[in-house]
Amino acid sequence: MASFTAVFLSSAFAACFAEVCTIPLDTAKVRLQLQKKTPPLSPAAAAGAGWAAGGGTLATIICIAREEGVAALWKGVVPGLHRQFLYGGLRIGLYEPVKAFFVGGAVVGDVSLLSKILAALTTGVLAIVVANPTDLVKVRLQADGKANTVKRSYSGALNAYSTIIRQEGIGALWTGLGPNVARNAIINAAELASYDQFKQMFLKLPGFTDNVFTHLLAGLGAGFLAVCIGSPVDVVKSRMMGDSTYRSTFDCFTKTLKNDGPGAFYKGFIANFCRIGSWNVIMFLTLEQVRRFFL
Structure with a gap:
C-alpha cells in the first residue's frame, strides 16, 4: 500500500494542476459573488467599474482582462496553489484512510454511500481548518480590483499574509472559517463521495472500464452536484472574506438575503459550474493518471 506521503503529494499535484488551469473562472466567480444590488450605472460608468455590471461569466472575464489586464485573471494563483497543496493534498489524501476507519477496516469491495459521505465531510473539515488562511488571501487578491470593495493593494501573496497579520x-x-468549513465539508462530500459513487456505478455498467472516459463522466457528475449543493455557502464565504464588515456567518447570510434576494446565493452559478466542473474533471483525470503511474 502506498505511503500517506506519496498519496498526499500525488493528490496535491493533481489539485494544483487543476487550479492553474481554472483560476480565471474562479476569479470571475468571486467577482460575480461579490456583486451587490446597486443603482443602474451608465454604460460609461459600467465600463470603468472594472467588472461587467449585470453581465455573466464571459462578460466578467472579458471586462477584467480589458480593464485590469489579462494577468488579473490569475490574481490569487499563488495562495491558490498554497491552498490546493495543503487542502487538496489533505482532503484527498486522507479520504481513503478515513473511509477505512468508518467501515471498520481495510476497504474491500463496495462501500456504502453514507460511509463515503462521512469520510469526505471529515476530511473536508480537517483540511480547510489548516488551509483557511490561504483561502482568505486568495479571495482578497481576487477581489482587490473590484470597484466596490476595499482597495488593499497587496503586492503579492506573502505581502497579503504579513499585512493581514500586522493590521488585523x-x-x-x-476570517470566514465558519462558512468555509460548511462550504468545503459539503463540497468535498459532493465531490469525493459522488465521484467515488459515480465511478463505482459506471464500472458496473456494460462497456465501462476504469479508463479516462469513465473518469471524465464521474468528474462532471461530481462537479455538478458540488455546485448545486455548495453555491449558497460559497457565496457567503466569498462575501465574508472579501468584505470584513460582516459580523458573523448569520449576519452575512441575512444581509445578503434581505438586500439581494434569494437569487444572490446562486450568483456566479455558471462561472462556479464551469470552474468546479472543469476543476473536477482535470483534477480527477490527473489524479488517476498520476496514481496509476507512480503508485
Whole structure:
C-alpha cells in the first residue's frame, strides 16, 4: 500500500494542476459573488467599474482582462496553489484512510454511500481548518480590483499574509472559517463521495472500464452536484472574506438575503459550474493518471 506521503503529494499535484488551469473562472466567480444590488450605472460608468455590471461569466472575464489586464485573471494563483497543496493534498489524501476507519477496516469491495459521505465531510473539515488562511488571501487578491470593495493593494501573496497579520491580527487569517468549513465539508462530500459513487456505478455498467472516459463522466457528475449543493455557502464565504464588515456567518447570510434576494446565493452559478466542473474533471483525470503511474 502506498505511503500517506506519496498519496498526499500525488493528490496535491493533481489539485494544483487543476487550479492553474481554472483560476480565471474562479476569479470571475468571486467577482460575480461579490456583486451587490446597486443603482443602474451608465454604460460609461459600467465600463470603468472594472467588472461587467449585470453581465455573466464571459462578460466578467472579458471586462477584467480589458480593464485590469489579462494577468488579473490569475490574481490569487499563488495562495491558490498554497491552498490546493495543503487542502487538496489533505482532503484527498486522507479520504481513503478515513473511509477505512468508518467501515471498520481495510476497504474491500463496495462501500456504502453514507460511509463515503462521512469520510469526505471529515476530511473536508480537517483540511480547510489548516488551509483557511490561504483561502482568505486568495479571495482578497481576487477581489482587490473590484470597484466596490476595499482597495488593499497587496503586492503579492506573502505581502497579503504579513499585512493581514500586522493590521488585523493573526486570528484574521481564519476570517470566514465558519462558512468555509460548511462550504468545503459539503463540497468535498459532493465531490469525493459522488465521484467515488459515480465511478463505482459506471464500472458496473456494460462497456465501462476504469479508463479516462469513465473518469471524465464521474468528474462532471461530481462537479455538478458540488455546485448545486455548495453555491449558497460559497457565496457567503466569498462575501465574508472579501468584505470584513460582516459580523458573523448569520449576519452575512441575512444581509445578503434581505438586500439581494434569494437569487444572490446562486450568483456566479455558471462561472462556479464551469470552474468546479472543469476543476473536477482535470483534477480527477490527473489524479488517476498520476496514481496509476507512480503508485
